[in-house]
Amino acid sequence: MAGTKLALRDLARRWKALDDEIKQLSAQIEALVANAAPDLIQLHGVGTEIAGQFLATVGDNTGRIRNEAAFAKLCGVAPATGKQRTHHRAAPPLP
16 A cells, blocks of 8 residues: 555656646747747637647748648648549458
């Protein structure tokens, strides 16, 4: 029983330390994003996490982002284009 209590106490201390570290890092990220893109975080639905991801995705290559479609493609959210398959290959028969 004493071993279990000790393990749980150590686990709680580790959780508390990680929680404090997350709070500190989140505050630093929030300050960096607010400094780098204050207009971006003012947009409806764009918080610190999304704005930070946008900044990380675009990085120093703003020339790659010519329009919304280019940004969507870079983020991997662009719809599929070109000829779409309307049929699927049948699965091979089971042995």
